[in-house]
Amino acid sequence: xxxxxxxxxxxxxxxxxxxxxxxxxxxxxxxxxxxxxxxxxxxxxxxxxxxxxxxxxxxxxxxxxxxxxxxxxxxxxxxxxxxxxxxxxxxxxxxxxxxxxxxxxxxxxxxxxxxxxxxxxxxxxxxxxxxxxxxxxxxxxxxxxxxxxxxxxxxxxxxxxxxxxxxxxxxxxxxxxxxxxxxxxxxxxxxxxxxxxxxxxxxxxxxxxxxxxxxxxxxxxxxxxxxxxxxxxxxxxxxxxxxxxxxxxxx
Numbered sequence: 001x002x003x004x005x006x007x008x009x010x011x012x013x014x015x016x017x018x019x020x021x022x023x024x025x026x027x028x029x030x031x032x033x034x035x036x037x038x039x040x041x042x043x044x045x046x047x048x049x050x051x052x053x054x055x056x057x058x059x060x061x062x063x064x065x066x067x068x069x070x071x072x073x074x075x076x077x078x079x080x081x082x083x084x085x086x087x088x089x090x091x092x093x094x095x096x097x098x099x100x101x102x103x104x105x106x107x108x109x110x111x112x113x114x115x116x117x118x119x120x121x122x123x124x125x126x127x128x129x130x131x132x133x134x135x136x137x138x139x140x141x142x143x144x145x146x147x148x149x150x151x152x153x154x155x156x157x158x159x160x161x162x163x164x165x166x167x168x169x170x171x172x173x174x175x176x177x178x179x180x181x182x183x184x185x186x187x188x189x190x191x192x193x194x195x196x197x198x199x200x201x202x203x204x205x206x207x208x209x210x211x212x213x214x215x216x217x218x219x220x221x222x223x224x225x226x227x228x229x230x231x232x233x234x235x236x237x238x239x240x241x242x243x244x245x246x247x248x249x250x251x
Contacts, residue, residue, distance in 0.1 A: 010222060012204055014136045015159040018113055020077055022199050024049030025215065026165060026208035029056045034210035038065035042076075045219045051139075051165075051206045053081035054095065059102035066104070073105050079139075080108050081117060115139060115163070118245060121154050128158075139163040141244045142203055144173050144194060144237035152203075163204035167195050170243040178237060182230050189217055196221040197234045 011019035025047050027033065041047040042065070050066075052058045059080070066076065080103075086095035096110050115137030116127070128134050138155055140148060142164025155162045173179055174190040183190045191207075195218055198205040207218045226234075 010199070012161055012202065014113055014161055015134075016113060016136060018136075020113070020137070020161065020163075020204055021047075021049035022202075022204050023047075023195070023219065023221070024051050024077070024079070024204070024206040026206040027052045027056055027058045027062065028208060029058070031208070032210050033058055033061050035061060035065050035068075037210050037212050037215060038062065039068050040212045041215045041219075042066070042069035042071055045216055047215070047219065048075055049077040049079070049204075049206070051079040053083075054086075054099055055081070055083055059099055063102060063104040073107075078103070078105065078108055079115070113137065115161075121151060124154065124158070124160070134158045134160055137161045137163050137204070139165060139206075141166050141242055142198060142205075143167050143169040143243075144176070144179070144197065144234045145169050145239050145241045146243070147235065147238040161204060162202075163206065164198055165206050165208075166244050167198045167205050167207050169194075169241075172241075172243060173237075176237065178233055182226070182233065185230070186224055186226070188224065191217060192221050193226070193234075196224065196226055197231060200226055200231065 010022045012022050013019050025041050027050065050062065052062060080099050082092055082095050086092050096108065100106060100108065100110060113136045116135045117139040119127070119138050124134065124138065138160050140151060140162070142148070143166055146169070152162050168174060168191055173194055179190045179193055183193045186193065195205055195207060199221065209215050209218060
């Protein structure tokens, strides 16, 4: 299976019937933005899932990249995030429409699926109590060093798709001896092993990179499968560390 074929066929079904690509490309205001890299990911690597946020200041840049790729909006899964100052029905609707205008799209879909980010179990419980519903997705930090097992189990019970960011622990996991040993066994890179482990666990995964060679490497994870013993070995690397925003800082 080619990289592009693997990217296009690997999806996770949401509770509303839509399907989200299990592997996407993250963007952020940290580390810069590469127009050429985004176009390359879309046209050469088969990426169909882009994750961004208002706060990242990438919306207008993504507008240009998506237009240059020539891909129709219907082929893409675009995730955007509102900030706390936009909470509330009218404010959220206005902010979402503004983001659509900046990105040159008609919908995220205003809105076809609704998710949350960095929610802990008690946040999800409060949301269900207040709104009488649960989100379609919860996006949380996830990598071999940070495996929120109880959160994942709760999301599965509630029909919430679990999505993980920072799958490489901002590079910290790439030098781990266990990861290196497994990478050598499969003839793959440490990054590919960690991303494969994540998607093989059923987690929607969004690595970030502004380098074409890294994006291609990160997408080449559909032509092999990790053995159960290797999945377990990576599962034992959990030590609770956070490399991104720590939800324990805000209760």
